[in-house]
Amino acid sequence: MDILQSVVNYILDLGAEVFVPALMIIIGLIVGMKVRNAFNAGIILGVAFIGMNLVIGFMLEAITPAAQALAELTGINLTAVDGGWTTAATITWAWPYAFLMFPIQLAINGIMLLFNWTKTLNVDLWNVWGKIFTAVLIMGITGNMYIAFVGASVVAVVELLLADLNQLQIEKVTGIPGVTVTHGMNILAVSLMPLDWVLRRIKLFNKKMDASALREKIGVFAENNVMGAIIGLLLGFAAGYSVADALILSMQAAAALTLFPMIAKLFMEALSPLSEAINEFMKKRFKGREMFIGLDWPILAGSNEVWVTIILTIPFTLLLSFILPGNEVLPFAGILNIGLAVPALIVTGGNLLRMLILSILGTPVFLYAATYFTDIITNLAESTNAVKIEEGQRLTWSTIEYPVIRYILTELGSLTILGISLAVIWVLLFIFYRQQMTKRNKELSITE
Template sequence: METLQSIISFILNDLGAAVFVPLLMLIIGLSMKMKFSEAFSSSLTLGIAFTGMSILINYMMTSMGDAAQKLAQNTGLSLPAVDGGWPGMASISWAWPYAFLMFPLTIGINILLLMFNKTKTLNVDMWNVWNKIFTAVMVSYITGNVLWGFVAASIQIILELKAGDMWGPEVEKLTGIPGVTVPHFVTLIATILFPIDELLKKIPFFNKPLDADSLKEKIGIFGENSVMGAIIGFLLGLAAGYGFSGALQLAIQAATALTLFPMVSKLFSQALSPISEAISDFMKNKFSGKEVYIGLDWPILAGRNELWVAVIITIPVLLIMAIILPGNTVLPFAGIINLSFVIGALLLTDANLGRMIFHGVISAPMFLYGATYFAPYITRLANETGAATVNEGKLLSWSTFEGPDIRLLFSTAFSGNIIGIVLLAAWMGLFYWMYHSKKKYNATIEND
């Protein structure tokens, strides 16, 4: 056990995603009979793409996040739960004593489902195993049973793989990269947004194309990535109290990020297309054309500027909700850039900016109440593991708590709560409905 824990620690902490994933893709490429020079070049380019995108995301999160946090500070509001954001949650999750067991569980379930043709997704996004750990901890704390925690995490692994199958054609459409998908837990928010999205499609304004390209056609220069970024950055800077010069600086920073995101995202296509073709050819020759998607982390979608426009526009909404919602204890701070809705909304709506923003607005209370509900359990995990120090009278939480719906339902259902069991079954029914609806939609994409 100690050896396994050391290996996992080395992969996650010492190598990191920008090294580990390209190494894994090099092995996969060579296994698919690629020439070493081609496999090495593709893997190296993938490492460059991940590093470049990470730099840009951190740049955006720092510049926009600092402004958003300043906006939060300007409210003068004091709430007891400190927002640690997703990095804080990941850190304390890996400190859980049983965390290392989630790594082989994730790989084992994936291999079994591939062997029995129950998924097309080979998930190589091992960093986000922490998300399954986090679910297991929350469920085990609330139910008082570690086994239920691992059962919930196992179901989550299966749902993520099925989501990967479902999103594959959409990811290719949005990124231009064949044979990849995003089996990330954060996309499962689309499950409860799906019926709302189906209603929005019937409303004239929301059922017309409204991605970055169509927006550019409608409003000209104001739809340019750089101009949109500059306008949003300037307005956020003014709202944060930066003054005119500070707002102008933030405008340039936002314009820079939104201009560079699509450029860096092309590196993913350059890196992954040769590997995807090799996998496709191998599967056709060996397994009668069996299709496999490579499951990667969500940053392969970060080149879509609709994602960043929607998430920045909803920052003030999240902050206002935190102030006015009765019973909320969390002031958005470290997690104020709400990636927890926007990636699922991007995939669900086919990058329709109007519907994405609508989903961000209506889902804000769910994230805040989820953060409030789970705050005592997050605080307990931090204190028990020693991963963070939370002073008495304070709580640690995450304002844009990923998957508050399904994590709450896992916890209540496995505690024997009848309403929780019924609602979990209903959630699964919604997922089934969305899955089959997207399969029909995917068939139209593939036929085009």
């Protein structure tokens, strides 16, 4: 068991920028790519991950302090400290049973591929920590490790099913054939779909409203660099920055929004030949079968709609945290809600107006989930000593990813009537989501 734990920890410590490209090189060679082409694609993919993570880090480093300054200007004192996803991940990996989820996820993916229950090969293995975190939350409520891993396994299955359903939409957004996203954050799309379905039936919200459409309507003000500069400047002034600091933030935001699409092209350069080779391999050996490559969410980070939505949602997030009864969380380290904007991108097809509305309407769910799970996260931090917290301090994650299904699984694990009822409702929502995405996929296939 110790050997397995050591192997898993070593692999995961390599990080996505090393592990995923290495895995893709191996897959490329297996499916018949020339050695030169396989290594070239793998290294470019590693460069793309590093480049995208650098720009995301740069963006977060620039925007987060402004958002936090905006929060501090209010003077509101809420009791739960927001440690963000990095703190949650640190605590998660300190859980004694964390390493077990790695082979469980591989087994689930292998079985589903074998029986043709999914078309997706999930190579985003670093984000196995999200399933472990789900297990931790369920364990904190039920006290039963077996139920915790069953719940985490449910998440792994749903990720693959959604990756299949979302693939064409993701291909449309990224321009990369044969890839999809297996990050658990997209599970929230199931809950967002009914809201988007209603909004699509209102003429105002059904107009083409992505970045390219805005560019056609308002010209230079919708260019990536100009739009980033304007948003950064306004956020800087709202946060109480001096003119000089606001201008610096303006240029930082402009740089990030300009660089995102450029780096996104590297993913296309790396993954397109690999995807073609995999599909040719599958056609020769398994007639009628195709395979998708499941990757982390940064392949969608080249969509400026995501970042515009995230930044514009910040003031609404803060306002809601102050006025929602029962909320105990002041968004801080996790104030940039990527886990809401990305599924909103997929559900809306990149419609900025609907993305913003879905993000505002979805924010209370995140705040209440963060409040609900605060004691569990705090207790785990104290028991593992992975994160030092002062006596009496309470720790949480304000933008806890896919909060709906995590809450349902904790209640279901306790076999409460509420949990069973919510699980039934969620399954019905999933069926509805599947119907809607299948319909969209047919339309996309026709237009292509």
